[in-house]
Amino acid sequence: MNVARYWRTEKTRYGLVGETCRVCGKPIFPPRDLCPHCTEAGQDLRTFGGRGEVYSFAHVTDAPAGYTEYQPYTVALIKLEEGPLLTAQLTDVDQSDVRIGMPVEMVTRKLKEEGENGMVVYGYKFRPVMHE
Amino acid sequence: MREVSIIGIGQTDVGEHWERSLRDLAVDAMIAAIKDSHAERVDALYVGNMLSGELTAQEHLGTLLADWGGLGGTEAYKVEAADASGAAAVRLGYLAVASGVHDFVIACGVEKTTDADAETSNASWTYGTDAEYEGNQGVTVPSMAGLLMRRYMHEFEVTHDRFAPFSVIAHANGVNNPHAMYRSPISAESYARAGMIADPISMFDGAPLCDGAAAVLLCPAELARRFCARPVRIRASAAATDRLAVHSRNDPLFLQAAQLSAQRAYLQAGVAPSDVELFELHDAFSILAALSLEACGFAERGKATALAGEGAFDLHGRTPICTMGGLKARGHPIGASGVYQVVEVTQQLRGEAGANQIEAHLGMTQSLGGTGATAITHILEG
Numbered sequence: 001m002n003v004a005r006y007w008r009t010e011k012t013r014y015g016l017v018g019e020t021c022r023v024c025g026k027p028i029f030p031p032r033d034l035c036p037h038c039t040e041a042g043q044d045l046r047t048f049g050g051r052g053e054v055y056s057f058a059h060v061t062d063a064p065a066g067y068t069e070y071q072p073y074t075v076a077l078i079k080l081e082e083g084p085l086l087t088a089q090l091t092d093v094d095q096s097d098v099r100i101g102m103p104v105e106m107v108t109r110k111l112k113e114e115g116e117n118g119m120v121v122y123g124y125k126f127r128p129v130m131h132e
Numbered sequence: 133m134r135e136v137s138i139i140g141i142g143q144t145d146v147g148e149h150w151e152r153s154l155r156d157l158a159v160d161a162m163i164a165a166i167k168d169s170h171a172e173r174v175d176a177l178y179v180g181n182m183l184s185g186e187l188t189a190q191e192h193l194g195t196l197l198a199d200w201g202g203l204g205g206t207e208a209y210k211v212e213a214a215d216a217s218g219a220a221a222v223r224l225g226y227l228a229v230a231s232g233v234h235d236f237v238i239a240c241g242v243e244k245t246t247d248a249d250a251e252t253s254n255a256s257w258t259y260g261t262d263a264e265y266e267g268n269q270g271v272t273v274p275s276m277a278g279l280l281m282r283r284y285m286h287e288f289e290v291t292h293d294r295f296a297p298f299s300v301i302a303h304a305n306g307v308n309n310p311h312a313m314y315r316s317p318i319s320a321e322s323y324a325r326a327g328m329i330a331d332p333i334s335m336f337d338g339a340p341l342c343d344g345a346a347a348v349l350l351c352p353a354e355l356a357r358r359f360c361a362r363p364v365r366i367r368a369s370a371a372a373t374d375r376l377a378v379h380s381r382n383d384p385l386f387l388q389a390a391q392l393s394a395q396r397a398y399l400q401a402g403v404a405p406s407d408v409e410l411f412e413l414h415d416a417f418s419i420l421a422a423l424s425l426e427a428c429g430f431a432e433r434g435k436a437t438a439l440a441g442e443g444a445f446d447l448h449g450r451t452p453i454c455t456m457g458g459l460k461a462r463g464h465p466i467g468a469s470g471v472y473q474v475v476e477v478t479q480q481l482r483g484e485a486g487a488n489q490i491e492a493h494l495g496m497t498q499s500l501g502g503t504g505a506t507a508i509t510h511i512l513e514g
C-alpha cells in the first residue's frame with residue numbers, strides 16, 4: 001500500500017484540521033477544494049475543537065479486512081460543536097452505554113494495520129467526555 | 133429524442149452459483165434476452181457491475197462479454213455506480229437508443245460475489261462509501277444503513293419492529309419467484325427474533341449479497357412490435373447524485389438523490405406517484421425502503437413504516453413493492469440488482485408474473501448506490 005495515500009490526510013486525521021469558507025463563512029470538515037455549501041474555492045484552515053455529540057451509531061460485528069481485531073466496535077456520526085457531522089469510531093465506552101446526544105471528545109487512536117508489512121494507520125476516534 | 137421500448141428480458145437464478153463464473157452468468161442472461169426479443173443484431177452492450185476487479189480479478193467486462201456472448205465487434209463497456217450499476221447500464225442503453233445513435237442495445241447487470249470469501253466481498257462492498265472519511269473508519273455498508281436507521285428511529289419515534297412489514301412483504305413475494313434466492317415466507321415474530329448484523333440492522337433488515345445476472349434488450353419504440361408481442365415502453369429514465377458521504381448530506385434522513393431522480397422521472401413521464409401501480413425499490417436494507425418511499429412521494433416523512441403496517445405496500449395494496457421478492461428475498465447481486473428490477477416490472481406489465489401477477493400498466497423502479505448517494509429511476513408502461 002502506498003504510504004502517500006495516508007500522510008496526505010494526516011493533518012485532518014490527527015488534528016481534526018478542516019476549513020472555514022471565505023465566501024459563505026461556513027465550517028467545513030473534512031477539508032475540500034470547493035466549499036460544499038456555496039461551491040466557491042477559497043477556504044482558511046481551521047482546527048476543530050474535537051468536542052461534539054453522538055448523532056447516530058451502529059455496532060459493527062462483521063468488520064472488514066484490516067479492522068477485525070477491534071470488533072465488535074461502534075461507528076458513529078458525530079455532530080461537532082462547530083456544526084459539521086463526521087463519521088468515526090467510538091472508543092473507551094461500553095457499547096450498551098452509547099446514546100444519541102451523548103457528549104464525546106476526540107482522541108487519536110490506531111485505526112488499522114494494513115498489509116503484510118504492517119503499516120499502522122492512526123486517526124481520530126471519539127470517547128465519552130470525561131467529567132472534570 | 134426517440135421513444136424506447138424493452139423487447140427482451142433475461143435473468144439467471146439469484147444465489148450462490150458455485151458451478152458458474154461471472155461470464156457464464158452474464159452470457160446466460162444476455163442470450164435469454166436476445167432470444168426473448170428475436171432481435172437479429174446488437175449495436176451496443178452496457179454492463180452494470182461494481183466489483184468484478186476486486187472479487188474475480190476481471191475488468192474490461194464489456195469486451196469480455198461481447199466476446200463470449202457472441203457479439204464480437206460490438207461497442208461495449210462496463211459502467212459502475214456501486215449498487216446502482218445495473219440501473220446505470222439500463223439508463224445508458226436508454227440514452228443510446230433515444231439519441232438515435234444505436235437501434236438495438238443490451239443492458240446487462242452482473243455480479244459474482246461468491247468467488248471471494250464473505251469478509252472480502254463485504255469489505256469491497258464498502259468501497260462505494262467515501263474511502264478517506266468513511267471507509268477508513270472501519271464502517272461497513274450494513275453499519276452505514278444502521279446509522280440511518282438508528283437516527284430515523286430516534287427522530288420519528290419509530291421502534292425497530294415497525295420495519296418488519298418490508299421484510300415480510302419481500303419474503304412473501306419471493307415465494308412465487310422461481311429465480312429468487314429465498315423462497316420461504318417470514319413472520320413479524322421471526323423478524324423480531326432475528327440476530328443483529330450491525331445493530332440496529334438485523335439479519336432480516338439486510339439483503340443477501342450473492343451471484344446473478346439480468347439483461348434487457350432495448351430498441352426504438354417504433355420498431356418494437358416487429359420483435360415483441362408485448363413491448364414495454366420506457367416512459368422515463370432519470371438519475372441524480374447526492375453527497376457521497378452520509379455525514380456531508382444536508383439531512384441524512386432525506387434521500388435527496390432519490391427525490392431528484394423521481395421528480396425528474398415523474399416530469400418526463402407526466403405522471404404522479406399516485407399513477408404508479410407498482411414500485412420495485414431498493415430494499416438493500418429495510419430503512420432504505422422506507423427512505424426511498426418517502427423521498428419519492430409514496431409516504432410522508434417518518435410515516436413509511438406506519439403505511440407499510442396498514443398494508444399499503446402489500447402485493448394487493450395501494451402501491452405494491454418488491455413484487456418478485458425485492459433485494460431482500462430475490463437477493464442482491466450488487467451491480468445486477470438494478471437490471472433485475474427492470475426485468476421484474478417488465479414481467480408484471482407483460483402479464484408474466486405468475487402467481488404474483490397484479491393488474492398494472494405503469495410501474496417504477498429505483499436503484500440506489502450505497503446508502504443513496506446515487507439514485508436511478510425508471511418508469512415503464514406496458
Ligand SMILES: [Zn+2]
Nearest residue numbers: 021024035038
Ligand atoms: Zn462556502
